[in-house]
Amino acid sequence: VQLVESGGGLVQPGGSLRLSCVASGLTFSLYEVRWYRQAPGQGRELVAGMSRSGGSTNYADSVKGRFTISRDNAKNTVYLQMNSLKPEDTGVYRCNIVNLPRTYWGQGTQVTVSS
Numbered sequence: 001v002q003l004v005e006s007g008g009g010l011v012q013p014g015g016s017l018r019l020s021c022v023a024s025g026l027t028f029s030l031y032e033v034r035w036y037r038q039a040p041g042q043g044r045e046l047v048a049g050m051s052r053s054g055g056s057t058n059y060a061d062s063v064k065g066r067f068t069i070s071r072d073n074a075k076n077t078v079y080l081q082m083n084s085l086k087p088e089d090t091g092v093y094r095c096n097i098v099n100l101p102r103t104y105w106g107q108g109t110q111v112t113v114s115s
Helices: none
Strands: 002-006 009-011 017-024 032-038 044-050 057-059 067-072 077-082 091-099 102-105 109-113
Touching: 002 091, 017 032, 017 091, 017 109, 032 067, 032 077, 044 067, 044 077, 057 067, 077 091
Parallel strands: 009 109
Antiparallel strands: 002 017, 017 077, 032 044, 032 091, 044 057, 067 077, 091 102, 091 109
16 A cells, blocks of 8 residues: 655745645555655644545644645545645645554645745
8 A cells, every 4th residue: 555645845834835745556535545744743634525526625723714624536636736835734744544453644745934
């Protein structure tokens, strides 16, 4: 099983980024998908999650209205569209897919929001 993330980078406050996470080696549609982030010196935070069908989503209060999680089961891919980015959104973003007891993690992609 492999999860490969992309789309991170340096962006100015107010800008946008779209993260992608492509999964291989499993039946992606059977897994819930989540994005976590970790800022320097802080713990890991659940940013957004989506059910297997895509019919249910949840977001951290800090990103509601700005971030959107989506998935394309035909492409084995989960996305995180991030708009109106703030400096406090800076951190390493990792995708996580879960079908307990199985859980898999991506390697992480750095997002830096700075002027």
